[in-house]
Amino acid sequence: MDLVELSRLQFAVTALYHFIFVPLTLGLSVLLGIMETVYVMTGRQIWRDLTKFWGILFGINFAMGVATGITMEFQFGTNWAYYSQYVGDVFGAPLALEGLMAFFLEATFVGLFFFAWDRLSKVQHLIATWLLAIGTNLSALWILIANGWMQYPVGARFNADTMRMEVADFMAVLFNPVAQAKFVHTVSAGYVTGSIFVLAISAWYLLKGRHVEFAKRSMTVAASFGLASALSVVVLGDESGYTAGENQKMKIAAIEAMWHTEPAPASFTLFGLPDLATHTTEYEIRVPWMLGLVATRVTDRPVPGISELVGEANTRIRDGLIAYRALSARRRLDQYRPYLWTAFLSLPLPWIAAELGWIVAEYGRQPWVIVGVLPTALGVSSTTVGNVTFSLLGFALFYSALLVVDLYLLRKYIRLGPEEALSPPPRMAEVAAE
């Protein structure tokens, strides 16, 4: 592989690993905020223990998000030096603002969340938890403003004296419609991920008949929040996705292996093996009218990100329905075993959707690193194949080892359950009485 391919592969590997942890952090932080709010409002100990227990799992995941995030901040410089030089004037600003406004907030208050239960008043600690949640969500906003600009580079112009792109209209960069759409889409996806995580584990407890009081309450919160989020993905994420961006037409065409413009209504290619040489698609399974149906909604307003939305929205609607059923079954949860099984087995779905979403978003932008501005192949650093091979293998090895440990610890603490994992252990007599 050459330098460009290796650099792309390294970015893909590190970004996809990073995004294993990010959506859960986004969703679980808000769920912790909700659980603790219920604790502060009702004063019932079980909600505090609930917050603390899910907090342990949040912490294990958060550490991995931080660890894999460090690389992301510096990788533009190490591996995409010409990219950084060429657009740093525009692209660097949201990254710096992310550090200033978001990372400081989440990283400072995550310390209080874990270590200051006995040092703060109930309300103070609740505020710390919410600031942690706000910080994580703000970080998504800033990084997606940066990423949205790569898809739809507004508010910048080329300066021949400095041989680079420079900010012309910062407000345009900030209020980039593609970035707004991506933000809503990504955080709702994170909320769904957090909800499914809590839902699936609670369902497993209920199936096993363990920690029933904990699991029921967790399920109520996760199901309500998950349903609201799933609906908002479909409504908000989808609608705001229809606002701008000629550039994404190519992506739909590529995904659909649509080599030639089709007479309306176009059919939707469900499966096929595109042949790059002959510009034909082998063994395709086509759904007549389907693409026409999707595309008619967008003829006058080209849509960024619809391609990602199609696949993910399907999963999310399904997740939402599971959540809704679980919610309506809340009173007699432990009797609805099929639903509990569905909830438990849907655990991996949000991650599959999120990772595939990023692959489509980033792969679909090729051959550009910034659409219409800078081809990917020009963005790389002038470093050696040996260097990048070494770092790629290093990161892949480190991340994989840490992921194994992370999953092992999550499994261990889920199996331990709240009674074993917390110190001091929850007083079960009190829990039963509530």
Place this chain on the structure above:
Amino acid sequence: MDYETLRLIWWALLGILLIGFAVMDGFDLGTAALLPFVARTDEERRIAINTVGPVWEGNQVWFILGGGAIFAAWPTLYAASFSGFYLAMFLVLATLILRPAAFKFRSKMDQPAWRSTWDWALFLGGVVPSLVFGVAFGNLFLGVPFGFDGDLRFHSDITLWSLLNPFALLVGLTSLAMIVLHGAAWLNLKTDSTVQARARKIMPAASLGFLVLFSVAGLWLLRIDGYTIVSGAAHDGPSNPLLKEVVREPGAWLSGTGPWVAAALAILAAAAAPVLRERPLAAFLSSALVPTGTIAAAGLALFPFLMPSSSIPAASLTVWDASSSKLTLAIMLGAVALILPFVLAYIAFVYRVMRGPVRAEDIRDNSKSAY
């Protein structure tokens, strides 16, 4: 505000962020580097680790923000330094990646082998970055071989081995001694047991080590040719590093008074820290002035250079030709002025909430939730 002033302010802010990183993250890197020496039993190790437990994540943001701010305000420097120092950066990133996992995962299992593995990870995560950052700074004084083509595409002949030259390694060790002193001063402040006693013994040694290494590096620096801009490089000109003439000149690095004043501050503070060790807060504040003086001295000595090129001196990066556009610098300055005071306020609040030493009882009472 004119372009020249904005560049000067952003140069100062770059220094402040680096100092913020060295002071705030420095003590937890130092604590990690000292872990095998100040803490032998598992309980002692947990005491040491939990002194930084609630704050290290926030501290590390100074590093991340440093990266982001260099990207936003000095994009050419961001591109050149991180890709030029490729393998050195990889070493830093790889060891820093281990830290979050080590802090969080260590106490999650009881097996001694498990815990000692993460202790090693913490140790490496403390020592390697402290050393490498110093080595990088050392190389800036020597200049590193790089240039730009007409499209301002950066290219360099820097290898990891060329970075590991004697002078740079000396600066690296100076940096490590500085961080170790700061870590010891922190443990002296935040513990009151055997850990404190050991940290207190390390302070004079670390201080002496720093003073010797720092002085030798300073004397050596007198004999290293500096860089001077001889023409071009308008202070409000476009950020294009190919429009000026630069020559190497003996003594250019230490010709001003600024670096000497800052270096004197670092020396006094390093000497005072162990003397004040019976008054832990004063000793800690004193040790915080060591990185402050050291980084200020390095920055002032290099000024206006950010990253000199030894192979094509005219391509060196300076304050006048490696910055963002005037508009970006102005917007980012506004953002910093608006937000940083809040950040500093809530950081101060967190330290107030978490004040007081970490004791063995704290670990025993919270054996499952503590690190």
